[in-house]
Amino acid sequence: MTAIATTQPRAALTDDARAELTALLGDRFSISGPVRDHHGKDESYHTPCPPDGVAFARSTEEVSAIVTICAKHKLPIIPFGTGTSLEGGIAALHGGITIDLSGMDRILRVSPEDLDVTVQAGVTRKRLNEHLRDTGLFFPIDPGADASLGGMAATRASGTNAVRYGTMRENVLGLTVVLADGRIIKTGGRARKSAAGYDLTRLFVGSEGTLGIITEVTLKLYGIPEAISSAVCAFQDIRGAVNTVIQTIQVGIPVARIELLDEVQMDAVNKYSKLSYAVAPTLFFEFHGTAAGVQEQAEMAAAIAQEHGGMEFAWATRPEDRSRLWQARHDGYYAALALRPGSKGWPTDVCVPISRLADCILETKKDLAESNMLAPMVGHVGDGNFHLVYVIDPDKPEEMAEAQRLNDRMVSRALAMGGTCTGEHGIGYGKMAFLEQEAGDAFAVMGDVKRALDPHNLLNPGKVVRV
Amino acid sequence: MTAIATTQPRAALTDDARAELTALLGDRFSISGPVRDHHGKDESYHTPCPPDGVAFARSTEEVSAIVTICAKHKLPIIPFGTGTSLEGGIAALHGGITIDLSGMDRILRVSPEDLDVTVQAGVTRKRLNEHLRDTGLFFPIDPGADASLGGMAATRASGTNAVRYGTMRENVLGLTVVLADGRIIKTGGRARKSAAGYDLTRLFVGSEGTLGIITEVTLKLYGIPEAISSAVCAFQDIRGAVNTVIQTIQVGIPVARIELLDEVQMDAVNKYSKLSYAVAPTLFFEFHGTAAGVQEQAEMAAAIAQEHGGMEFAWATRPEDRSRLWQARHDGYYAALALRPGSKGWPTDVCVPISRLADCILETKKDLAESNMLAPMVGHVGDGNFHLVYVIDPDKPEEMAEAQRLNDRMVSRALAMGGTCTGEHGIGYGKMAFLEQEAGDAFAVMGDVKRALDPHNLLNPGKVVRV
Numbered sequence: 010m011t012a013i014a015t016t017q018p019r020a021a022l023t024d025d026a027r028a029e030l031t032a033l034l035g036d037r038f039s040i041s042g043p044v045r046d047h048h049g050k051d052e053s054y055h056t057p058c059p060p061d062g063v064a065f066a067r068s069t070e071e072v073s074a075i076v077t078i079c080a081k082h083k084l085p086i087i088p089f090g091t092g093t094s095l096e097g098g099i100a101a102l103h104g105g106i107t108i109d110l111s112g113m114d115r116i117l118r119v120s121p122e123d124l125d126v127t128v129q130a131g132v133t134r135k136r137l138n139e140h141l142r143d144t145g146l147f148f149p150i151d152p153g154a155d156a157s158l159g160g161m162a163a164t165r166a167s168g169t170n171a172v173r174y175g176t177m178r179e180n181v182l183g184l185t186v187v188l189a190d191g192r193i194i195k196t197g198g199r200a201r202k203s204a205a206g207y208d209l210t211r212l213f214v215g216s217e218g219t220l221g222i223i224t225e226v227t228l229k230l231y232g233i234p235e236a237i238s239s240a241v242c243a244f245q246d247i248r249g250a251v252n253t254v255i256q257t258i259q260v261g262i263p264v265a266r267i268e269l270l271d272e273v274q275m276d277a278v279n280k281y282s283k284l285s286y287a288v289a290p291t292l293f294f295e296f297h298g299t300a301a302g303v304q305e306q307a308e309m310a311a312a313i314a315q316e317h318g319g320m321e322f323a324w325a326t327r328p329e330d331r332s333r334l335w336q337a338r339h340d341g342y343y344a345a346l347a348l349r350p351g352s353k354g355w356p357t358d359v360c361v362p363i364s365r366l367a368d369c370i371l372e373t374k375k376d377l378a379e380s381n382m383l384a385p386m387v388g389h390v391g392d393g394n395f396h397l398v399y400v401i402d403p404d405k406p407e408e409m410a411e412a413q414r415l416n417d418r419m420v421s422r423a424l425a426m427g428g429t430c431t432g433e434h435g436i437g438y439g440k441m442a443f444l445e446q447e448a449g450d451a452f453a454v455m456g457d458v459k460r461a462l463d464p465h466n467l468l469n470p471g472k473v474v475r476v
Numbered sequence: 477m478t479a480i481a482t483t484q485p486r487a488a489l490t491d492d493a494r495a496e497l498t499a500l501l502g503d504r505f506s507i508s509g510p511v512r513d514h515h516g517k518d519e520s521y522h523t524p525c526p527p528d529g530v531a532f533a534r535s536t537e538e539v540s541a542i543v544t545i546c547a548k549h550k551l552p553i554i555p556f557g558t559g560t561s562l563e564g565g566i567a568a569l570h571g572g573i574t575i576d577l578s579g580m581d582r583i584l585r586v587s588p589e590d591l592d593v594t595v596q597a598g599v600t601r602k603r604l605n606e607h608l609r610d611t612g613l614f615f616p617i618d619p620g621a622d623a624s625l626g627g628m629a630a631t632r633a634s635g636t637n638a639v640r641y642g643t644m645r646e647n648v649l650g651l652t653v654v655l656a657d658g659r660i661i662k663t664g665g666r667a668r669k670s671a672a673g674y675d676l677t678r679l680f681v682g683s684e685g686t687l688g689i690i691t692e693v694t695l696k697l698y699g700i701p702e703a704i705s706s707a708v709c710a711f712q713d714i715r716g717a718v719n720t721v722i723q724t725i726q727v728g729i730p731v732a733r734i735e736l737l738d739e740v741q742m743d744a745v746n747k748y749s750k751l752s753y754a755v756a757p758t759l760f761f762e763f764h765g766t767a768a769g770v771q772e773q774a775e776m777a778a779a780i781a782q783e784h785g786g787m788e789f790a791w792a793t794r795p796e797d798r799s800r801l802w803q804a805r806h807d808g809y810y811a812a813l814a815l816r817p818g819s820k821g822w823p824t825d826v827c828v829p830i831s832r833l834a835d836c837i838l839e840t841k842k843d844l845a846e847s848n849m850l851a852p853m854v855g856h857v858g859d860g861n862f863h864l865v866y867v868i869d870p871d872k873p874e875e876m877a878e879a880q881r882l883n884d885r886m887v888s889r890a891l892a893m894g895g896t897c898t899g900e901h902g903i904g905y906g907k908m909a910f911l912e913q914e915a916g917d918a919f920a921v922m923g924d925v926k927r928a929l930d931p932h933n934l935l936n937p938g939k940v941v942r943v
Binding site: 120122123124125164165166167171175176178179188192193194195196198199200201202203204205206207208209211212214215216220231232255258259260261299301302305360361362363364392393394427428429430431432433434435436440443444447448449450451452454455457458459460461462473474 | 587589590591592631632633634638642643645646655659660661662663665666667668669670671672673674675676678679681682683687698699722725726727728766768769772827828829830831859860861894895896897898899900901902903907910911914915916917918919921922924925926927928929940941
C-alpha cells in the first residue's frame with residue numbers, strides 16, 4: 010500500500026554469497042519463505058517487504074563476518090531485534106540480508122556498584138529486568154513492547170518512564186558497533202561523562218541501523234525506588250488533563266510516569282483489559298522516591314489535578330495492582346486494534362514543547378472529530394509526546410488517504426509549534442519526508458554522515474536519510 | 477614548550493583575504509599583535525599560538541560570511557568564546573582566522589513555561605543566570621569559569637552540578653551551526669525528546685569547533701529549588717572521603733554537588749580565599765529540593781560521612797555563605813597557582829566508573845607522594861571525575877617532563893579502569909594521543925566524520941582528530 014520511492018535496484022542474492030553465508034552459519038542462514046516473511050514485517054501498517062535471506066548471529070564477530078560477506082557482494086544488510094518497529098524500519102526495500110540478533114541474548118556484565126550493565130543487542134528489556142531483580146536495580150526505559158535493547162538503542166526508544174529517567178539517548182553509556190565494512194568499534198565507555206572526542210555513541214543511537222549494526226550495549230541502571238505509587242485520575246475534559254500535565258512539569262514535580270489516554274482509548278482499554286475505568290480523558294501517574302518524597306509528590310500532583318477538573322485519585326499501591334494498571338496502558342495499541350477486528354494500526358507520534366501540548370492535542374482532536382477516522386490517543390505527555398493510532402483497513406485506499414491527510418496535518422502542526430515529527434517511533438521510511446521538512450538543510454548533513462560511514466549504502470538502505 | 481606534531485603547513489593570510497574580511501567587518505577584523513596574542517592563549521600551560529587575524533562576529537549570518545571567505549582562501553578558522561579552554565583548543569596551530577563570538581551576546585528567547593532558552597553563542601553562563609533571576613529558573617551547568625555557552629556546548633562542559641543535572645550533552649536541546657562551507661543549519665529543536673534522524677546536536681556538542689561553528693544554543697532550564705543547602709565536611713583520610721562519595725551515589729541520594737578537595741588544595745584555598753578550613757581531605761556538598769527533601773538528603777549523606785571518618789557537617793545556609801563557599805571552590809585553580817607565584821598550571825582530568833574512584837585517586841596520590849611535583853587535587857567526584865593541577869614552571873624542561881610522566885600514568889590508569897582520558901576538559905591538541913588510545917578503531921571513524929563535514933580541514937585544524 011505504501012509507496013516506496015527509490016531508484017536503487019534490488020540486490021540479488023547470488024549463489025556465491027549464499028554459499029559463503031551458509032559456510033559461515035550453517036542452518037543459521039535461512040532463505041525459507043516463512044522465515045523471510047517473518048523478518049519483513051513490523052507491527053505497523055507498512056507493506057511487508059521480506060529480505061532474500063536471514064542470518065541468525067550469535068556474536069559480534071559473527072555479525073562482522075556476515076557484514077564482510079555482504080559488503081563483498083554489495084548486499085543490503087538490515088538488523089532485526091524483535092520486529093516491533095513502527096515506521097517500516099526492518100523492511101528490506103532493496104533486498105539483501107536481515108541479521109537477526111535475537112540469539113545474541115547474553116548479559117555480559119552487571120556492575121551493581123557502578124549502576125551499569127553490558128548486554129548483547131538481542132537481550133530484551135524485560136529479560137534484563139528479570140535478571141536484575143535480586144540486585145535491587147532496574148533499567149527504566151519502557152517503550153511498551155518487550156523490545157531488544159539493541160533495537161531500542163538503534164531507534165532511540167523511550168516510553169512511559171522517559172519523563173523522569175530520559176530516553177535511550179541519556180541511558181546508553183557505550184556501544185559495540187559493526188561498521189559497513191565489517192570493522193568492529195567500541196564507542197563511549199563506562200565513565201558517567203566524558204569530553205573525549207566526538208560523541209559516536211549518540212550518533213549511532215537513533216540511526217536505525219543505517220550507520221552500523223549495534224551488537225552490544227552498555228546501559229545505566231537505577232536503584233529500585235524505596236517507594237513506588239501509581240494512581241489513575243479521570244478528568245471532565247481533555248484540556249483539564251493536559252493542563253494538569255503542563256503544570257506538574259512546570260512546577261518540577263519529579264513524576265516517574267504521567268500518561269494521558271483520551272476517552273476513545275479508555276473505552277478500548279476497558280474492553281480489552283476487562284476494566285471499568287470512566288470513559289473520559291484520564292491520566293495515569295507513577296511516583297518514585299523515598300516514602301516521604303512519594304507522598305509529597307502525589308499530594309502536589311493531586312492538588313493540581315483537582316484545580317483542573319480531575320476526579321479523585323484511584324491508587325494502585327500493591328505491586329500486582331500497579332502491574333495490571335501499566336499492562337493495560339501498554340496493551341493500549343492492541344486494545345485500539347481490537348475496537349475493529351481485522352483492522353491494522355497506523356501508529357504515529359509527535360512531540361512538542363510542553364506549553365503547546367494542549368493546543369496541539371485539542372486541534373488534533375478537532376480534526377479527528379471532523380473525520381470518520383477511529384483514532385485513539387495516548388501520550389507520554391510529560392515530555393510533550395503523544396500518539397495516535399489510526400485504526401484502518403489498509404486495503405481501502407480511501408482510509409489510507411484519510412489517515413495520511415490527518416497525519417500530515419498533525420505532523421505539520423507539531424513542527425509549526427517547534428516540535429518534532431516523531432518523539433520516539435523513529436523515521437524508518439514512513440516519516441522520511443517529514444524528517445526532511447523538520448531538519449531543513451541539516452538533512453543533507455545527515456546524508457553526508459551516512460555516505461562517510463556507509464559509502465556503498467548497504468546498511469538498512471532507504472531508511473532515515475536520502476543518499 | 478609543547479611539541480606540536482603536524483605536517484600541514486601554516487596558511488598565509490593573503491592581502492585579498494584580508495581585504496575581503498575588512499570589507500565585511502571594518503574594524504571588527506583585526507590583525508593587531510595584542511589582539512592576536514590575546515586570542516592565541518588559553519588558561520593552560522600550552523604554548524600560545526596566535527592566529528593571523530581576529531574577526532569579531534555579531535550574528536550567525538556574519539559568521540557564515542566570514543567562514544565563506546576563509547573557505548575560499550583555504551584559511552583555518554578557530555572559534556573563540558572566552559578563552560578558558562585547557563587543552564590548547566583555541567591555538568592557531570596552522571594559522572588562519574579566529575572568530576571571536578563574545579559579541580554575540582544576545583539572549584534570543586526565554587520560555588519559562590517550557591523551561592528552555594535560546595542564546596547566542598557568546599552569552600556567558602553567569603550572564604544567562606543573571607538574566608533569568610526574576611523567572612525563578614536557572615541554568616545549572618557550571619564549569620567554574622564564566623565561560624560562553626557556545627564554548628561550553630562545543631567542549632561538552634560540565635562541572636560541579638553535573639552529578640545531578642548532567643552535562644552539556646544532556647542540556648543542549650538544539651544548535652545553530654555554521655558549516656565549513658558557510659552553510660547555516662539548525663539541529664535538534666525545542667521538543668524534549670525526538671527520534672527524528674541522526675543526533676547532529678550531540679555530534680556538534682563536544683566537537684570543539686572542528687565540525688562547525690556553533691552560533692546559537694537552545695538549553696534546558698530548571699526551576700530554582702525551593703530549598704538549597706550546602707555543607708563542608710573534613711575527613712581523616714582521603715579514602716574515607718571518596719568512599720563517602722561512592723556510597724552516596726550508590727544509594728541514590730540526588731545530591732546536587734559533591735566535590736572533593738585534597739589536603740593540598742584545601743591549604744591553597746585557605747590561603748587564597750582567606751578561609752580557615754581544616755587542612756584535610758574535604759567534601760563540599762550541596763542539596764537541592766523541597767525543604768523536607770533537602771533535609772532528608774542531608775541527613776542521609778551526613779550519616780554516610782560519619783561512617784567513613786567524616787567530621788561534623790559545617791552548614792552554609794545563607795545565600796551569601798553558599799556563594800562564598802562555592803566561589804572558594806571555583807577559585808581552586810587560581811589558588812593552586814598562587815601556591816607558587818609565577819608558576820603556570822597544567823590542569824588535567826580523568827573520569828572513571830565510581831567503583832574504581834578510590835583506587836584511581838589513591839594510586840595517583842601515591843605517584844604524587846613519590847614525586848616532588850606540587851599538584852593539588854579537586855574533583856567532581858560524584859561523576860567519578862577528578863582533576864589535578866601540576867603547578868609548574870613551563871620553562872623548565874624537567875618539570876614539564878615530570879608532569880608529562882605523571883599525567884601519562886594517571887590517564888593510563890584511568891583507561892585501564894574503564895574510564896576516559898578527560899571527563900570535561902576536552903581533547904584540544906593536548907590529549908589527542910590519549911583519545912587515540914582510548915577510542916581505538918573508533919578514532920578513525922571520528923576522522924571519517926571530520927572529513928565528511930570539513931573536507932579541507934579548515935575548522936580548528938589539528939584538534940581532536942587526525943585527518
